[in-house]
Amino acid sequence: MKYYSTKRQSQLVSLKEAVIKGLAPDNGLYMPIHMPVIPNAFFNNIKGMSLQEISFAIANVIFKDDVDAECLKNIVYDTLKFDIPLVPISDNIYSLELFHGPTMAFKDVGARFMARLLAYFNSQEADKSPINVLVATSGDTGGAVANGFYNVEGVKVFVLYPAHKVSKIQESQFATLGNNVYAIETDGTFDDCQSLVKQAFLDKELNQNIKLTSANSINIARLIPQSFYYFYAYAQFYNVNDKEKNLVISVPCGNLGNLTAGLIAKKMGLPVKRFLAANNKNDIFFKYLTTGIYKPKPSVQTIANAMDVGNPSNFERIMELFGNSYKSVCANISGNWYNDNDIRKTIYDLYVRQGYLLDPHGATAYKSLEQNLGADECGIFLETAHPAKFKDTVEEIIHKEISVPDNLSKFANGVKESIPLPNNYNALKSLLLSI
Numbered sequence: 001m002k003y004y005s006t007k008r009q010s011q012l013v014s015l016k017e018a019v020i021k022g023l024a025p026d027n028g029l030y031m032p033i034h035m036p037v038i039p040n041a042f043f044n045n046i047k048g049m050s051l052q053e054i055s056f057a058i059a060n061v062i063f064k065d066d067v068d069a070e071c072l073k074n075i076v077y078d079t080l081k082f083d084i085p086l087v088p089i090s091d092n093i094y095s096l097e098l099f100h101g102p103t104m105a106f107k108d109v110g111a112r113f114m115a116r117l118l119a120y121f122n123s124q125e126a127d128k129s130p131i132n133v134l135v136a137t138s139g140d141t142g143g144a145v146a147n148g149f150y151n152v153e154g155v156k157v158f159v160l161y162p163a164h165k166v167s168k169i170q171e172s173q174f175a176t177l178g179n180n181v182y183a184i185e186t187d188g189t190f191d192d193c194q195s196l197v198k199q200a201f202l203d204k205e206l207n208q209n210i211k212l213t214s215a216n217s218i219n220i221a222r223l224i225p226q227s228f229y230y231f232y233a234y235a236q237f238y239n240v241n242d243k244e245k246n247l248v249i250s251v252p253c254g255n256l257g258n259l260t261a262g263l264i265a266k267k268m269g270l271p272v273k274r275f276l277a278a279n280n281k282n283d284i285f286f287k288y289l290t291t292g293i294y295k296p297k298p299s300v301q302t303i304a305n306a307m308d309v310g311n312p313s314n315f316e317r318i319m320e321l322f323g324n325s326y327k328s329v330c331a332n333i334s335g336n337w338y339n340d341n342d343i344r345k346t347i348y349d350l351y352v353r354q355g356y357l358l359d360p361h362g363a364t365a366y367k368s369l370e371q372n373l374g375a376d377e378c379g380i381f382l383e384t385a386h387p388a389k390f391k392d393t394v395e396e397i398i399h400k401e402i403s404v405p406d407n408l409s410k411f412a413n414g415v416k417e418s419i420p421l422p423n424n425y426n427a428l429k430s431l432l433l434s435i
């Protein structure tokens with residue numbers, strides 16, 4: 001399978017090149033030239049299959065020409081060593097709990113897969129110099145990527161993050177590891193970090209001196225594995241629902257990677273009727289869905305901070321999937337946006353009513369289902385992070401202390417080691433060349 005750039009000004013590349021380059025030279029995003037369709041027979045047998053089995057089957061359809069099957073199986077099985085259970089919340093609403101990985105957020109899936117795929121490709125290179133992975137984070141990406149790559153041989157990871165704008169727990173997940181993981185604390189916003197990273201990739205001189213790659217959700221190797229759990233959600237849904245039901249999937253949106261992965265799953269044949277896209281106050285995608293006009297704007301801070309994105313990078317991919325047709329987008333996706341008080345109220349209400357504790361991100365997606373589900377529809381929302389990652393926020397809402405799982409508390413006991421960086425590209429460049 002070849003990959004093309006959404007800007008169409010650069011050549012088709014192999015999976016290996018797309019993964020190592022991250023961003024295409026013309027500043028576009030890589031997409032597979034065609035979307036393989038999964039035969040119906042697969043869906044008849046999907047009940048009872050495990051997450052690892054389903055994921056390998058899907059991965060093998062997409063990546064079979066590019067990765068040796070045995071190696072691919074190892075990559076998939078090693079990536080998904082934790083479960084992604086579908087938990088019933090009410091008669092027609094289910095939570096897909098994506099937070100059982102090492103950093104307790106869904107980004108573990110894409111980050112762990114990418115780390116293993118990159119190590120596989122680099123091991124085949126003649127030039128054995130290390131790959132430098134550069135990533136901007138608004139919170140959870142950094143932890144997932146840093147842990148996904150931690151101690152992987154031949155790889156260095158640089159995590160750029162906005163000072164004081166990520167939670168203490170999030171920061172501890174990437175800034176206390178050391179070894180091949182460098183935490184870089186800038187005095188800008190997340191959008192500034194993302195723009196610094198983009199400049200580095202477009203800097204020819206820098207790229208001649210070091211092997212540089214991205215691990216943001218723009219990287220195709222992070223995006224595609226996120227499709228796997230949509231198939232697994234479907235399998236679990238049909239373990240308990242016999243009749244054909246209209247399935248609606250609701251996704252909390254930031255950079256739109258998770259939603260794009262769901263749309264890819266649908267394009268491959270997954271029987272989902274429609275998607276809901278939930279925004280927080282950063283309502284750029286919501287505005288697009290309701291007006292047809294896409295207008296990036298500076299991000300504002302909310303209690304669902306991993307969704308504080310002012311120019312969601314995967315928007316371009318969604319446009320590609322629907323042939324740039326606003327009408328087709330709207331036939332498949334509708335949206336809502338919620339302010340911090342809506343989010344707080346949603347968390348409080350569901351906790352009091354059902355005893356289920358949402359995190360601020362999942363809460364937006366849950367609320368959207370509650371508001372939009374038709375009588376003939378069943379909904380699954382993506383619960384993208386463990387609520388204890390936002391302990392202070394959540395405790396203030398439910399007026400109760402919550403316990404922190406060992407997975408998270410072990411990071412909090414580490415010592416923070418970060419490199420301060422002014423919001424300035426030349427400073428970043430010298431740093432990358434000096435380490």
Ligand SMILES: *Cc1c(COP(=O)(O)O)cnc(C)c1O
Nearest residue numbers: 140254255256257258306361384
């Ligand atoms: C990153 C993140 C999101 C947003 O996902 P995108 O793929 O960027 O749209 C939502 N919730 C949590 C917890 C996240 O970490």
